[in-house]
Amino acid sequence: MTTIEEFAAGFGEEPGYLDYGRVGPLSAAARAETLGQYEILSKARFGTIERMRAEDERVREAVGALTGFAADQVVFQPNASSGLLHAAFGLTGGEVLLSLAEFPSLTYAAERAAHALRVITPTWLETDHGRVTPARIREQLTESTAAVMVSLVDSRTGYLADIDGIRQVIGDRLLVVDAIQGFGVVDAPWEVADVVVSGGQKWMRAGWGTGFLALSERAIDHLTPVFSGWTGSGPDQPWDEVRDPVHGAAAFSISNPDLVAEARFAAALEEVAAVGVETVAAAVADNAERVIQLADEFAVPVSSSRSPNERAGIVVLEPLPEQLTALGASLFNHGVSASVRATSVRISVHAGTTEETFDMLRAAFTSYASVA
CATH class of the missing domain: 3.40.640.10 (Type I PLP-dependent aspartate aminotransferase-like (Major domain))
Structure with missing residues (x-):
């Protein structure tokens, strides 16, 4: 068996990557x-x-x-x-x-x-x-x-x-x-x-x-x-x-x-x-919860489900239409990769999402909150 820490060590992408719902960078x-x-x-x-x-x-x-x-x-x-x-x-x-x-x-x-x-x-x-x-x-x-x-x-x-x-x-x-x-x-x-x-x-x-x-x-x-x-x-x-x-x-x-x-x-x-899939799923759920908590801290509206049994690794943010551009720009300016769509931003985390990535997301939310 492999530990979740050993599994996470196989993530080689640059910090700031939160777009696994689009494509997952190759594992080691x-x-x-x-x-x-x-x-x-x-x-x-x-x-x-x-x-x-x-x-x-x-x-x-x-x-x-x-x-x-x-x-x-x-x-x-x-x-x-x-x-x-x-x-x-x-x-x-x-x-x-x-x-x-x-x-x-x-x-x-x-x-x-x-x-x-x-x-x-x-x-x-x-x-x-x-x-x-x-x-x-x-x-x-x-x-x-x-x-x-x-x-x-x-x-x-x-x-x-x-x-x-x-x-x-x-x-x-x-x-x-x-x-x-x-x-x-x-x-x-x-x-x-x-x-x-x-x-x-x-x-x-x-x-x-x-x-x-x-x-x-x-x-x-x-x-x-x-x-x-x-x-x-x-x-x-x-x-x-x-x-x-x-x-x-x-x-x-x-x-x-x-x-x-x-x-x-x-x-x-x-x-x-x-x-084990159940171990990976638990790590992903914990990281998705962290994104939701960060969004709440900075008053970024979350439109996806908050219930763990109704979500996996995707968290959808849906600010007011006039504030979507500011959120997308803040993520871009802080090097956070996410899917910015017509009315929402899709954040997708994985088991290997790092502390540095969460810090970058926090910085992006801080910037967004200062102008929203």
Whole structure:
């Protein structure tokens, strides 16, 4: 096992970085794995290229260790959007209930699938002030609802969805979870989901080009692998014939994966498994609470949830419209990286957020308070 202090030592970014919801700078483990794999690829010593193919099984097992899905229920993806498109296009009929306020990866997947195949109908959920809750879903379910799509953590509000509660109200309908804003920092009950999709470039700190699609046995039985390439037809190269997709998550593969990206993602996954998601989640929760306390101290309005069971690493600040520019400028002038949007500022902390970073945030808030 790894201690949280050892895990935090793998954060190499400059002080002031508070934008993990956008992208997580590479961890030391992911960086070392990348350099090592590219060294192997550049030398191409006899037998080493073939051995790199073991990275596919390694990354699938590493995803399984964090989610509880078997390795053969997991397929590597280059990003979360690709996995969501696989899931949406794989649905075979009925209404798909989701919020139009979800991150576009979800809404576009549903809408594109509906327009292309004409077998599903996106139904836009009326949320509770942007929050997708079991109660709102229960109110808007119909007999035609075949699937529900939801973000584990909403990228705009920071709200942590109650996917266990959602499962209880939707019954045996398919539950598709976009986990990217919480994967690795939320100890979620993944077993209640039929489809779990995530990229590795945010909270996992594994860089772009990494992700996965995990499918329950029920999802494997119900989803059609529309985009299934030759690698989705089995382990052997299918020369001189065109085979049907295999029965399993591997069917949702298009071509050979980026083996270096798989190794990089596997290293990041293994690092989180070594310390424990629950330990990382606790550290992230403590740091999010510190941001909220700082905001309160300087009268910066917090619009995201203050309840620990309704948030992960995202804290959303929403000053008056006429004061937003001043807040953004104060953060910029003090070297604090955050996502400044049309009406709010999104701060996202991680387990490795340093005291120096909190000092920089305090200085930015001090500057803001002097002019607000």
